[in-house]
Amino acid sequence: MTAQRTTAAGGMETAFGFRKVGEGEKQGLVNDVFSRVAERYDLMNDLMSGGLHRLWKDAMVAWLAPSRRPGFKALDVAGGTGDIAFRIVEASGYQAQVTVLDINGSMLAVGRERAIRRGLEGNLTFVEANAEDLPFPDSSFDAYTIAFGIRNVPHIDTALSEAFRVLRPGGRFLCLEFSDVDMPILDRIYEAWSFQVIPRIGKMVAGDDEPYRYLVESIRKFPNQENFAAMIRRAGFARVTWRDYSGGIAAAHSGWKI
Ligand SMILES: C[S@@+](CC[C@H](N)C(=O)[O-])C[C@H]1O[C@@H](n2cnc3c(N)ncnc32)[C@H](O)[C@@H]1O
Structure with missing residues (x-):
């Protein structure tokens, strides 16, 4: 679960990777991480996951099976x-209208350029906003x-409630996230890769290892499949299930607003 404690000043604490920070501080620190990695984000994703993130994303969008x-x-x-x-636009036969929402303008700017290069800008709208307060x-x-x-x-429950609110009845929620590995040997290899190799790749390729330490630490702090499914149910979703990818390194959770 996303554990929260009280700071000496009386405010709430939350996890920023392995560090405890004031609740109000986390989003600023996260924004700094993604502003620093935006230009190299896609290359680093391929290097850090050995290209696996592409397969996991393909699998989640195949599970969504967007309407044509x-x-x-x-x-x-x-x-x-x-x-x-x-991927959603392509899987819908170029019928879907997709709003890409992110709190970080640097990440969105890279997304906009990529969309134009792919000729997909007619299907996409980019919105800079917070998952905890959706402007819809x-x-x-x-x-x-x-x-x-x-x-x-910072407040996962709030983001889940917002997801529920903006979906129409019959709408589908899908979340892809790093998760809990259920095989001890794979877990040991994955841990060594995460903590020894990924920050070094970050240093070599992006000249900065700190953001990548946060990224791998934050994975370890995220609730496991079962606990995250319970959070999704608490937000109001029905028929909540998940699929593990690569032994649970990643998992996609699905829920329906009924
Ligand atoms: C690891 S990236 C994932 C990007 C993309 N979904 C992908 O799979 O490649 C995480 C993204 O979450 C965004 N983010 C962090 N906090 C957010 C918030 N409160 N609201 C909206 N986006 C947020 C970051 O700016 C960053 O672009």
């Missing part, structure tokens, strides 16, 4: 440089997706 009817509306929260939104009316979207984003959000 014109007017299908999806919201991709923490959408960053656009990977999920591009109730029941606006057929689908809500969030990939590798929710563990960065």
